[in-house]
Amino acid sequence: MPSKSLTVELRNLFIDRFSDDELADLAFALGMNIKDLGEDTTKGKARELAAxxxxxxxVAKLIAEVGPKERPEIEWQALLTEHVSRELLSDDDRSRLVDILANNYDMQMGPSARYGLMDRAGLRERLxxxxxxxAPLSLAYSIVSDLEPLGILPGxxxxxxxxxxxxxxLQLPDTTTDDARILAELLVKYQLISDPAYLDGLTTTYSIDVTPVRHIDPSLLPPPVTAKDLARLSTEAPAVIKDESPVSKVLIRSSEDxxxxxxxLAGAxxxxxxxxxxxLPRGRAxxxxxxxxxxxxxxxxHVLKSKDMLESAVIRFDYQAxxxxxxxxxxxxxxxxxxxxxxxxxELDFALVRVKGEPLAERRMRSEDEGQNYLELLRRGRHRGYLLVSPSKIVEFERINIIQHPNGGPQKAMMTENYVLNDMKxxxxxxxxxxxxxxxxSPxxxxxxxxxxxxxxxxxHPPLKDSADTQKLEMYxxxxxxxxxxxxxxxxxWLPRS
Structure with missing residues (x-):
């Protein structure tokens, strides 16, 4: 947790470098009204805002996002380095987490894969x-040490x-059962996600028996669905479908909610x-x-077999109905x-080529967009500029989606009822x-x-050799x-690192 000295340092900074109007603007950028602090003097507002x-x-929201945007001349990161205690985790828990992170598949690869891991976790701004x-072990320690004092993420x-x-x-298929239990225990013990129902689910799934040593700010909690809510909702009559109806056969066959x-949907x-x-050429799918x-x-x-084809080939985005x-x-x-x-x-049947220009440059995410969910990014008209690539293991029954141009026609998204038939080989x-x-x-x-x-x-392609997997696949x-x-x-x- 941040030390008391950080509160004092922020208070002094606000008094020395901010006028009343600037404090009001800073509070507004943080998502609050300065008047709600109940102070009239500059010193009072500075003290209560810091607290x-x-x-x-x-702290992370102020130092990584709002502060640099409102007052870029201030060394915000230096405040974090000097005044924030890094003792959120116990020594044993920190050591266990560092070992798990160091052994992650992406961490064992080069900088681009490590960048991708942090990006997919919504932590690109910290890079x-x-x-x-x-080395993976020393890097894992640096990452944990950097993230430990930050608090709630902006966005x-x-x-x-x-x-x-x-x-x-925790969600990666590569994560072993033992490591998953350790990670889930850390989330519950230190209350690192502001969703009690989600943490309760982890507690049940992994049979966790720990007493939380940190408590969630009540203002961050989502509205709960109480037992009274469920009782009231259960009085609403459900739709009745007769067993012999064609609709019932579809519902019975369906294996996914x-x-x-x-x-x-926003992600699609x-x-x-x-x-x-x-x-190839332009106009011919x-x-x-x-x-x-x-x-x-x-x-x-097999779509672009050689460099010679690039002179005539083009890529058409936003071709939709x-x-x-x-x-x-x-x-x-x-x-x-x-x-x-x-x-x-x-072999691997891939071709990596370069586009003239950046197709999504006008929608490029800004620092304040980092960590936002897909729905919010759509509202803002923002995009990373490309899709994130994950080298995680693909396992049987995992759900997948494919965005494609079938038969060369307008873009289609294949969602639900699509799953992996066997572990990747x-x-x-x-x-x-x-x-x-x-x-x-297609991706x-x-x-x-x-x-x-x-x-x-x-x-x-090439044809599979006869095996139990082959016989299973022939059914589908x-x-x-x-x-x-x-x-x-x-x-x-060649992939992005910044």
Whole structure:
């Protein structure tokens, strides 16, 4: 937790460097009204504002976002370094967390993969203070030490900075059961997520028996659904569907809850902005591709087999149909003819090329957009500029989504009732999915809308050798993709690091 000296230092800073109007502007930027502090004098306002920031764990919000924007000449980061205690975790808990983080798959790779890990956890803004080079163990200690004192994340009021990273790693399929239990225990013990129901779920799932040593600020808690609420709602009559009706057969066969969180739908629209139709030549559909950097496009090798094709090929973004079926023209970008990295279709079947210009530059996220959910980014008209790539293991029954241009037509998103049929094997993964010619080169995305594979074929290519898996797959109309875990080492050095 921040030390008392930080409160004093902030109070003195506010008195010395801010007028009454500037204090009011700073409070407004933090999301509050200075009048609510109940003070009339400058000193009183400065004292209560400083205390409020520290008490509500808005240190990260002030130092990383609001402060530099309102008063960029002040050395905000120096305040954090000098005055914040780093003793949130016990020594044993810190050591356990550092070991788990150091052994994470991304941490074992190079700086770009480590950058991707932090970015996917919503912590990209902290990377300006962390050197991603070096041994995994020492880097893991630096990351934990940097995040530990920060408090609530700007843009993610439900997460302590450390909680965002721990919760992300907890959800990765690569995380072992033993490590997952340790991570869940840390979240519960230190109350690093401001959602009691979620923490209760972790407690039950992992049979956790710890007493919290930290308490959540009540002002950050979401509204609960109480037993009285459930009792009242249960009086509403549910829809009745007769067993023999055609609808009941569909519902019985359905294996996934079709009540989707709105952020999942927003994620589809957000992600679709970075997916386009590849044409060769312009106007003739040839496949699908997606941005993995501001100007880097990934597609299947058999869509763009050589550098010679780049002179004639283009990528068309925003090629979509509205609810009436009216199709938009979209935006066309040419490809750079002098950059090409690829692997044949019998191997990894990928081609990495460069776009002339940055297709999503006008929507580029700003520092204040970091950590926002997909729905909020859509409201703001913001985008990272590319899709995040995840090298996490892909496991049986994992749900996946594919954004594609089937048959070369307007963009479609395949969501719900699509899942992985078996654990990824080397450089191939198979999934229950409907794709068409023209879908090759599409991103295969997980529930967080991270790219986990590159779709390259409806069916297996090359053909699978006879095995128990082959017999299982023959029961389905399945798609085949190349896991990003296999592709990433080949392209990592070109991916964004800032």
């Amino acid at each position: 409020y920031v520290v008490r509500h764990e808005w 300006k203070f962390i050197d991603l080079a070096g 993610q009021p439900s997460f302590h900075a450390l909680g965002a990273l721990i919760n992300y790693i 079709n009540l989707l969180d709105i952020d999942l 629209i957000y992600s679709a902005q970075a997916v386009g139709r590849i044409e 040839h496949g699908t591709g997606f941005l993995v950097g501001p100007d880097l496009l990934l597609t299947a090798y 509205n609810a009436d079926g009216v199709v938009t023209q979209g935006r066309v970008f040419e490809l750079m003819p002098d950059f090409y990295v690829g692997s044949p279709d019998t 080397g450089n191939r993964v198979h999934y229950l999915a409907i794709t068409q010619p023209g879908s090759a080169g 295969v995305l997980n529930r967080r809308w991270e790219v986990v594979a590159l779709h390259h074929s409806g069916g297996a 109309r399945f798609g085949e993709g190349i896991p990003m875990r296999a592709i990433l080492p080949k392209i990592e050095k």
